Amino acid sequence: MGKSLMPPGGGDDDIEPVDLKRALEERYLAYALSTIMHRALPDVRDGLKPVHRRIVYAMRDMGLRSNGSFKKSAKIVGEVMGNFHPHGDQAIYDALVRLAQDFAVRYPLVNGQGNFGNIDGDNAAAMRYTESKMTAVAELLLDGIDEDAVDFRTTYDEEGQEPVVLPGAFPNLLANGATGIAVGMATSIPPHNAAELCDAAMHLIRKPDATVEELMEFVEGPDFPTGGVVIDDRASMLEAYRTGRGGFRVRARWETEDLGRGGYQIVITEMPYQVQKARLIEKVAELLIARRLPLLDDIRDESAEDVRLVLVPKNRTVDPVLLMESLFKLTELENRVPLNLNVLSRGRVPKVMALNEVLSEWLAHRREVLQRRSRHRLAAIERRLELLSGFLIAYLNLDEVIRIIREEDEPKIDLMRTFELNDVQAEAILNMRLRSLRKLEELEIRKEFEQLTEEKTGIEALLASESKQWSTVAWQIGNVRKTFAKETELGRRRTTFDAAPVADLEAIQQAMIEKEPITIVISEKGWIRGMKGHLAEFASLSFKDGDKLKLAFPAHTTDKLVIVTTGGKAYTIGADGLPGGRGHGEPLRLMVDMDNDQAVLTAFVHVPGRKLLLASTVGNGFIVAESDIVANTRKGKQVMNVRMPDETRLCIPVVGDHLAVVGQNRKLLIFPLEQLPEMTRGKGVRLQRYKDGGIADARCFALADGLSWTDSAGRVHSRAASELSEFIGDRAQAGRTVPKGFPRNGRFAG
Incomplete structure (x- = not known):
């Protein structure tokens, strides 16, 4: 006789009727919330999605400092997957690779060694061949994480702890941008210049009700890692930053090279953001075969480290502006980068924000981090002062302390009773080394006591004054601004702004x-x-x-x-x-x-x-x-x-x-x-x-x-x-x- 497929307990009694519509709604809502919160949308405070946050935190746990040695990417991915992120290793590695690509991320968080892909669209080498460590930017995001700066939660296996958000001393959300598609919503944030964001943030500290228009005096617009030229007018960009929705038209940067005797060629030196060079060349070649570009004779890729695409006109009488305008119309040499500032406000609520709201929330987070770090430091100072006051009592009564330790059966209790010490102080005195009983040590303890007392007074004054807190936040941001100043190689503005040349549409159509x-x-x-x-x-x-x-x-x-x-x-x-x-x-x-x-x-x-x-x-x-x-x-x-x-x-x-x-x-x-x-x-x-x-x-x-x-x-x-x-x-x-x-x-x- 075959095995029964009936449920145990006689069947019908164990069956619970479920309303299918309600069950589907509940489950789909749970899936949607999971996608929004834990996968697709970045947190406005540190600008990171959970997978990126976990990668950076795992690298910190592994000691991969920017001035340290590299480790195999496979080891990092294994650490992230095993401890924090229960998803596929390839998905984690893809996220890590993007954080290292200087053509995809304006300020890379990962310093990659090996083949991490290129602007042509080629993939990175397998994770067993590449090595990684953090950059200084990633270290800034983690700055203060050991000082109770942020909340932690248990990891998926409940064996460890991971940060809910990073302290975020760098304006990462706008500086590096983000893209993501959740359920019923998406985000698309282009990269910006960090020095400009710091200037805008400091202005917002001075004037909390500053308008988007005022902030745009500092933030000129996007700053793409691949450069290019934004050809939108100021009014449309202002509207995009005010509403949190819009887009930017980015064109390749080009120049003409004189070949003598009236001849010339056009050289493209910068590509629009996220346009694959190899795919673009294929598209232009297809248009040439289809005879859609009568003004163009040939396209050559002479790129090495830098981008160098050579366009050869049909003859020397061809107008270069007309030729380029026809290419901008038909190819991705002109590309639209959308802006959709849809982020998790306070890490909880998905919301489309304006430029001033994003910067305000980042500043509020920085102030909260400052307060938490200050309170953490204050508690540490108070613990140390407690020990130091115990040590001072011991030095003033050194002979008696030694006698009690030598002669009494329970020296700890006797010390506490004789000198009115608490348990922690008595334990510290008993654990003190003999070599510490020098005359010089007493002077050092007094000096440290005075310094810590002074520091404690300063921190208490800071926690009591909102204006002092904002001054400190501004000072911290000012230091970041110096690190990424426009005079530095990493900080210089790469994308410029220009009006599109006024060309005859009829002529372009004919071209x-x-x-x-x-x-x-x-x-x-x-x-x-x-x-x-x-x-x-x-x-x-x-x-x-x-x-x-x-x-x-x-x-x-x-x-x-x-x-x-x-x-x-x-x-x-x-x-x-x-x-x-x-x-x-x-x-x-x-x-x-x-x-x-x-x-x-x-x-x-x-x-x-x-x-x-x-x-x-x-x-x-x-x-x-x-x-x-x-x-x-x-x-x-x-x-x-x-x-x-x-x-x-x-x-x-x-x-x-x-x-x-x-x-x-x-x-x-x-x-x-x-x-x-x-x-x-x-x-x-x-x-x-x-x-x-x-x-x-x-x-x-x-x-x-x-x-x-x-x-x-x-x-x-x-x-x-x-x-x-x-x-x-x-x-x-x-x-x-x-x-x-x-x-x-x-x-x-x-």
């Missing part, structure tokens, strides 16, 4: 497209393609069954195409994005959001500065600047307001000073263009009045040059200004019957 001649072909059913070269004839073009050519015109791949529909909408597409000449192209409706009941009226190459005349079937019209109908989205722009059955019938360039309008009733009216309004959108005004029917055609012309048209046989007919007087009138009149020889279809083009 990203290879200029080639094409012919735009649009069919009656709205299929579009871009055929290579400028075609001379279109008879050989093939179309789908039932479809035929609507219009074809020459263009270049760098051109923008404007498409106007019968519904009065205008769309803009880039000529470089059109399907090639093989096949029948693609329906326009797939490229733009064109309504099914609308058809293509016309299409043309966008000419900036040109004006167009729009006219509807019933004879309404107005003039619009072509730049006003250019649309940047698939939805296009509604330019002419028409309602079925009325449609947009004509879209023609505005030239000359008069407009000739022909109705389907074969009446011609000519009037000055100045009688037409210029609008960005609307229904328009009446051009010509009809009893029935609508507009057939219109043409703008200069009256002095006369009016011409082409008949169905291709003959050109012209009428001088003097012969047109009977047709000239005012807008909205009916006009007169067209002159002899005018095409029967009522169109100027025959």
Whole structure:
């Protein structure tokens, strides 16, 4: 008989019903809180997440001082995992590696020996090959940890103690930054300059209600370990620091090198923060193959210790600013670094803070550390003074003390009774060495007693005065500022600020497209393609069954195409994005959001500065600047307001000073263009009045040059200004019957 799978005790009695929804909520909340508190968000006081704090503390336990020897990283990781951090060794090693990378961390906390990865994105060597120890920055974070400066808690196995937070004498949160994704929240803090943060903190001590704007007089903005140039304006940075949310646009630093005889090359010396150089080069190479960078000929990596990327322009006439602007648009040579100051306030509450709040909480922590260390020192002084007063009594009565020790059965009790000593003092006297019974020793004890008494008075005065405490905190911060002054190699500002050069967006757009001649072909059913070269004839073009050519015109791949529909909408597409000449192209409706009941009226190459005349079937019209109908989205722009059955019938360039309008009733009216309004959108005004029917055609012309048209046989007919007087009138009149020889279809083009 098989083993029973029933629970012991008869089954149903041991089953507890659980509300699944509530159980899931409780468990997910527990997981979310664990992620927020113990993994993803840094503490505002020391700027560290638990894994980093444990790494630094374990290195201190192992005695890996900045001026000491290195130890294998594997040993450090094992120590962290065994004592403090019950997670995977690779996760701990990855965190340790990042703390050592001078291109990832502005002020490294770990001094690494061996291969710790590089800016190309290569990984560090395995932990058994690398060695590590603390840096001076890490020692500053730990300063005072033995002096009851912070709270401790039991480790996960309850066999040891670990700090809840580090004393944090260095403004680590903002100086080194942090990134992390928790449950329902994230943090992203770029690195800053430590000297600037110290200056801002000292200003905040002097003026606790200082605004973010005042603090930005000291903190100019981020200071990335890889340098680069921030191109945001001060107003947007101020808003980011005030709200705790925003971002910074960082560009690579570049310069031109003269090669003689008018030639030059561009050299990139600093990369944007967290951009992998090797990946960037691959991206640029892909763009070159795809012919998206027509101004660039080649890219070479000549980097050694320093970054040196060489960009070779297509020819010496290429504008370097235009070339770089096109690269900034298409590659990570310009990168956005987000700011989301989401941190654990007081180690407990996740909160998005402003710059002044972050610095205030760090200062409050520094003051608390000062108070705790002072109280710890005060207790130690009091214990020592207690012993010293006992020693002094012993020296003043040395012979009697010796007699009691030699002769009495219980010398400790006799000493306490005879000289009114307490247990600690009597024990200390009994433990005293014979060699201490010199005459000189008494003088030294008196001297130490006086010094400690003086120190005790000073500490008591410090603990009693808030202003003295802040003065001491400011003095400590001032010392840190000296260590990381901008004059030092580690402390100098690496990232600079600049306004992005004002470049013509049109020119940049063209700089990203290879200029080639094409012919735009649009069919009656709205299929579009871009055929290579400028075609001379279109008879050989093939179309789908039932479809035929609507219009074809020459263009270049760098051109923008404007498409106007019968519904009065205008769309803009880039000529470089059109399907090639093989096949029948693609329906326009797939490229733009064109309504099914609308058809293509016309299409043309966008000419900036040109004006167009729009006219509807019933004879309404107005003039619009072509730049006003250019649309940047698939939805296009509604330019002419028409309602079925009325449609947009004509879209023609505005030239000359008069407009000739022909109705389907074969009446011609000519009037000055100045009688037409210029609008960005609307229904328009009446051009010509009809009893029935609508507009057939219109043409703008200069009256002095006369009016011409082409008949169905291709003959050109012209009428001088003097012969047109009977047709000239005012807008909205009916006009007169067209002159002899005018095409029967009522169109100027025959």
